[in-house]
Amino acid sequence: MSDTEQRVRAIIAKHLEIDLDKVKSEAAFIEDLGADSLAIVELVLAFEEEFDLDIPDSETERIRTVQDAVDFISSHLPRGNG
Amino acid sequence: MRRVVVTGLGLVTPLGPSLDASWTALVDAQSGVGPITLFDATAYRTRFAAEVKGFSAEPFVAHRKLKELDRYSQFAVAAAVMAWRDAGLADDLPESVRNHIGAIVGVGIGGLDTIERHHRTLLEKGPNRVSPYFVPAAISNMAAGQVAMRLGLRGINYCTTSACASGAHAVGEAFRLVQRGASDVMLAGGAEAAITPLGVAGFNAMLALSTRNDEPLRASRPWDRGRDGFVMGEGAGILVLEARDHALARGARIWAEVVGYGATDDAHHVTQPAPEGEGAQRAMAEALRDGAIDPARVGYINAHGTSTPQGDVQETRAIRAVFGAHAHRLAVSSTKSMTGHLLGAAGGVEAAFTALALHHETLPPTINLDDPDPACDLDYVPHRARRAAVDVALTNSFGFGGTNVTLALARHG
Numbered sequence: 001m002s003d004t005e006q007r008v009r010a011i012i013a014k015h016l017e018i019d020l021d022k023v024k025s026e027a028a029f030i031e032d033l034g035a036d037s038l039a040i041v042e043l044v045l046a047f048e049e050e051f052d053l054d055i056p057d058s059e060t061e062r063i064r065t066v067q068d069a070v071d072f073i074s075s076h077l078p079r080g081n082g
Numbered sequence: 083m084r085r086v087v088v089t090g091l092g093l094v095t096p097l098g099p100s101l102d103a104s105w106t107a108l109v110d111a112q113s114g115v116g117p118i119t120l121f122d123a124t125a126y127r128t129r130f131a132a133e134v135k136g137f138s139a140e141p142f143v144a145h146r147k148l149k150e151l152d153r154y155s156q157f158a159v160a161a162a163v164m165a166w167r168d169a170g171l172a173d174d175l176p177e178s179v180r181n182h183i184g185a186i187v188g189v190g191i192g193g194l195d196t197i198e199r200h201h202r203t204l205l206e207k208g209p210n211r212v213s214p215y216f217v218p219a220a221i222s223n224m225a226a227g228q229v230a231m232r233l234g235l236r237g238i239n240y241c242t243t244s245a246c247a248s249g250a251h252a253v254g255e256a257f258r259l260v261q262r263g264a265s266d267v268m269l270a271g272g273a274e275a276a277i278t279p280l281g282v283a284g285f286n287a288m289l290a291l292s293t294r295n296d297e298p299l300r301a302s303r304p305w306d307r308g309r310d311g312f313v314m315g316e317g318a319g320i321l322v323l324e325a326r327d328h329a330l331a332r333g334a335r336i337w338a339e340v341v342g343y344g345a346t347d348d349a350h351h352v353t354q355p356a357p358e359g360e361g362a363q364r365a366m367a368e369a370l371r372d373g374a375i376d377p378a379r380v381g382y383i384n385a386h387g388t389s390t391p392q393g394d395v396q397e398t399r400a401i402r403a404v405f406g407a408h409a410h411r412l413a414v415s416s417t418k419s420m421t422g423h424l425l426g427a428a429g430g431v432e433a434a435f436t437a438l439a440l441h442h443e444t445l446p447p448t449i450n451l452d453d454p455d456p457a458c459d460l461d462y463v464p465h466r467a468r469r470a471a472v473d474v475a476l477t478n479s480f481g482f483g484g485t486n487v488t489l490a491l492a493r494h495g
Binding site: 016017034037038041042045048049054 | 145146149150210211213214215218
């Protein structure tokens with residue numbers, strides 16, 4: 001698992017207050033992890049802080065699963081980070 | 083019209099995080115005032131307040147939900163759950179019943195701490211970093227909304243906002259709804275948590291707060307010559323109001339009956355009371371008229387009594403004007419001498435104290451009344467609680483904007 005993926009999963013576990021081992025790649029935030037739309041926005045804010053990114057609202061709507069978040073962040077990291 | 087009784091009480095106050103702790107400390111003449119610990123108040127003219135101590139929201143709100151609730155809503159939910167249990171209401175009432183149970187929770191300001199924290203984020207990090215929980219946590223009706231979600235109350239739900247009369251308006255309006263048969267059961271009261279950097283600075287700027295920093299326990303001293311302003315408090319007080327026939331049918335314990343509600347406005351000044359407490363006079367008179375109460379039956383008034391130089395005199399004059407010679411036979415006390423001023427929560431907390439005073443036949447004292455102001459010449463139950471069986475008691479709450487509320491409660495059974 002990449003360093004980025006570990007950090008993403010840790011943020012998810014912390015913000016949704018769930019055990020890290022429940023944060024599986026295929027888990028969907030709303031259906032599987034008990035998040036609501038507000039919690040997802042809050043999570044995206046935490047990703048933006050952690051990775052110094054700006055995630056547009058249109059992308060936020062597409063981040064449904066843990067893997068979606070990892071993929072988006074990995075492909076948008078500033079050069080030299082991660 | 084249906085008769086309305088109080089069957090449940092829940093309190094989170096500076097005297098304790100429960101009904102029993104608050105009432106025990108109250109009749110023991112304890113003060114809930116101390117140095118401000120919620121933020122660094124070193125630079126403030128007033129560095130003390132009546133904070134809620136020993137409170138944890140977690141028995142009442144799931145940890146992961148806490149970020150949805152400002153401190154004021156956490157107090158409200160805790161008090162509401164305690165009131166619900168105190169009333170002996172079941173956790174599994176059918177939907178058809180819960181459709182007719184509502185909640186009105188008054189708050190003077192709302193989620194002030196939430197507003198301040200998120201505003202800091204806005205200034206430091208920009209508009210795109212403001213949390214989606216800011217608005218839901220900050221808005222003033224969310225205490226009522228959270229109470230509804232926690233207890234599954236599907237009837238009418240809103241907040242009253244009328245400064246320091248907010249909680250009293252909530253109880254009064256809920257009383258009307260049950261009287262009229264719109265609801266069988268209502269949860270009503272107030273909540274507030276405004277001991278924040280901006281909140282204290284704002285009241286300090288108005289010169290409304292006591293600055294007796296060397297003696298905080300003696301700072302809230304209604305009717306005393308040395309009073310120099312109120313002491314900020316925080317917390318929540320929620321009552322379960324219930325149609326009397328409904329309460330009797332389920333064998334509920336009844337704390338007191340709500341018998342009258344009077345609400346007026348001074349139409350005079352943003353913060354100063356009208357001369358002779360004119361609007362307060364009409365609120366008390368209206369509560370008596372509303373309940374067809376002979377003034378001679380009133381044995382106790384839980385006063386607004388904030389410990390401000392003007393307000394205490396005007397309330398005293400208003401009581402004299404309404405009751406004439408009887409004003410000197412009834413007892414008046416200010417529980418704010420012990421709790422501080424809970425602003426929008428005060429009306430709920432003090433309605434609960436008034437119900438308890440009737441039920442326990444014990445009048446809470448006014449502490450710190452060492453040297454009564456000659457302009458304040460009533461029986462204020464100084465220093466120590468007093469045993470007295472009272473037939474009818476009033477509770478007064480007045481707010482900025484000239485708003486005045488009096489609730490009348492009667493001993494039941």
